[in-house]
Amino acid sequence: MSYLAVEHLGLQFGGLTAIRGLSFTVEQGEVFAIIGPNGAGKTSVFNVITRVFEPSAGRVTLRDREITAIPRHRIAEAGIARTFQNIELFESATVIDNLLLGRHRFSHGNPLAQALRLPSACRAEDHSRGKVEEIIDLLDISPYRNSPVAGLPYGVRKVVEIARALATEPELLLLDEPASGLNPEETRDLAFWIDDIKNDLGITIVMVEHDMSLVAEVADRVLCMNMGGVLALGSPEEVRAHPDVVAAYLGV
Amino acid sequence: MESHVVQLVQLCLNGIAIGAIYALVALGLVLIYKATEIINFAHGDILMASAFVGWGLITIAGLPFWLAALVTMLLAAALSYVLEARVLRVIVGQPQFAGAMLTLALAFMLRGAVSMAFGPTSRTFPTPWTGQTTHLGPLVIADLNLVILVAALVITALLFFFLRRTSVGISVQAASQNQLAAYLCGIPVKRLNSMVWAMAGAMAAVGGLLLAPIALVDIGLWYVVLKALAALVLGGFGSIPGAIVGGLLIGIVEQLAGVYLPDGFKDVMAYLVLIGVLVLWPRGILGEAHGRRV
Structure with missing residues (x-):
């Protein structure tokens, strides 16, 4: 098939x-x-x-x-991941937060552990941050890491969208x-x-x-x-x- | 302390307590508005119905206050969840006034249902704090007011941790910014929207159970949603901190107007503030820019 x-x-x-x-x-x-x-x-x-x-x-x-x-x-x-013709990003969030949202499907522990910043939740988040950094390096967007998406040039936003798609693995x-x-x-x-x-x-x-x-x-x-x-x-x-x-x- | 200073502080304290309830109601409205872009005009009626249900559970079923409060919250949450999942989802994609009309209709239906089930008379239920006071120097504070403050603080803190720290809360924020992108990141947007409605419903129930001992269990309790709308406009529509600030300010202004302004002003003060803010300062105190990217 x-x-x-x-x-x-x-x-x-x-x-x-x-x-x-x-x-x-x-x-x-x-x-x-x-x-x-x-x-x-x-x-x-x-x-x-x-x-x-x-x-x-x-x-x-x-x-x-x-x-x-x-x-x-x-x-x-x-x-399956995709990008859009008109760019669909979380506009007021930073580049790195957009990418981290792409990793939503991977478990980051239970809500209580997250709210209290327990070690298990922190480890899961560190792992996700590591993965996201790899993608940031691959697509060369590290200068924009902590910038809110809304203010970025069009070309960069397009790449950020590809990066977020990749973050979903x-x-x-x-x-x-x-x-x-x-x-x-x-x-x-x-x-x-x-x-x-x-x-x-x-x-x-x-x-x-x-x-x-x-x-x-x-x-x-x-x-x-x-x-x-x-x-x-x-x-x-x-x-x-x-x-x-x-x-x-x-x-x- | 001089007596008029004591009176002023006393009024402010009372105003903060009642304002905390307005803030709770306003918070529920903001949560729903941010998640589903609907102004839920039935929110006040869910609050009112919760007060009646609480009364029924305490005085008829004889449940202890805490258990009754818990059951009432769960019922209000379940009702709101079903309303979102079964009724409001039908009008997704329609213009905003469709949401307003639908929630107004739901409001009237709830009001009618409560009136049929319980009758129109006012009533009251006992709380563990009824009639008790705490003395703080020359100030006398009703324990009920302290409980209201603590409850409002706890709920606000829980909400903050939920929205800022947990992945579910962050998903709620993400979905409110861009539903399509949220879906394709694997966020179950529909379920989250229903969950947000359920949370707001539970908050309305708390508001109802706290307001009823002060204002009686009465059909007219739904009016509080209008005060909360005034609080939202004052604080800046769509802002969560704005809802809290606006609610507290409206509460204080009302109390002060009741003593320092001629008779009748207390009841209309919230709306005068609403009109004043809309005319002079439409963004409100902590308002975000209006309008959406097309």
Whole structure:
């Protein structure tokens, strides 16, 4: 069986069809990019996988476990983390607190032990802080460690969001337009980090992205969506050369 | 000490005691508002119903005060939990006035239910401190007022430790800032929201059980929610420390107005403060910036 399988997925909002009969699979350890024109349903796929939206048909499985049957707050536990197109952080909290919240699913002892700062609770917190520091080092955001997120530049906030996703220790990471709003230098850093996350942490990545040069650089396979369905699927070169993809993008 | 100074201090002490109850009620409102963005107009009626239930448990069922208080708190918590989980969750995502209308309707239903079950007459129940006083120099303090203060302090301290130190409390704060992000960090937002309502319900029950010996067990007890709203606006809407400061100040102002201002001012003072603050100083004492990021 495949690692992540999206099977005959459908999503409707009243009369509007966002996803129709979409099926694809993602192999463990690959970087899988989803591209397509605006309104193709790319983010909707993420929203279904992370249980923000209830699909009207089909299902999603991760290692044969049906993701579309678990509640939204168990997604982190199932090993799935994501970032958002518009950045969803805890704005008034510091970078480090945002990352620590990402570790919510790991037990930090009972409330009484925490309130009284008993050794067991402190040890658990120290362990989490250690893990969070590793991520801060990996993504090079240590200068912003104690800054509230709300005041940080856009590019940094995007990286903080990836860091928080990593803090949940996922096996599958969904990145929604990670390069949008980044300058060329930040986009280059992002490409390196995606490689690091894939190779060093062994995390499978699915990303929605418009920046074709980034997609060509990091993606192993590319899915091009249009009108809620599959237009083309293959290597970055194949998809870019596919006549339907060219037609969809250029409107021919 | 001169007699008018003694009187002033005495009034302030009484005001702090009654203000502590306003602060408790205001705290419950803030907790609910922060977690679910609903102003719970039924909060005062949960308090009022708790006072009646407490009366029933003590004078009819003959339970000792502490046991009755515990049972009342649990019942109020259970009622609030169910209200959030079964009724208010239905209107999630609707405009804010939907929450206001729904809680107002719940308020009237509760008021009607209590009136049908217990009848409209006022009554009172004995507490371990009824009629007892403590002398502090020239000051005379009703023990009940001291108990109110201690209870309010203990609850506030517990709340502080819960919100600041425990991971559940921090999750509550996180969920109130960004529900979507909280969900995907593995925080069970829905369950937490119901839990926050239950906590606020238990706090309302404490408020009711403390207020009833001073103000009688009466349908009119729900009015306290209006005083608490005034306290919230004065302290800064949405601020937890503001709720406490505002509650205490409203309590003191009311007591002083009862003696130093013409007859009738005591009852309307809280609302005069409310209007004054809204006109002159809408952010309140410890207010946070209003509005949300879109």
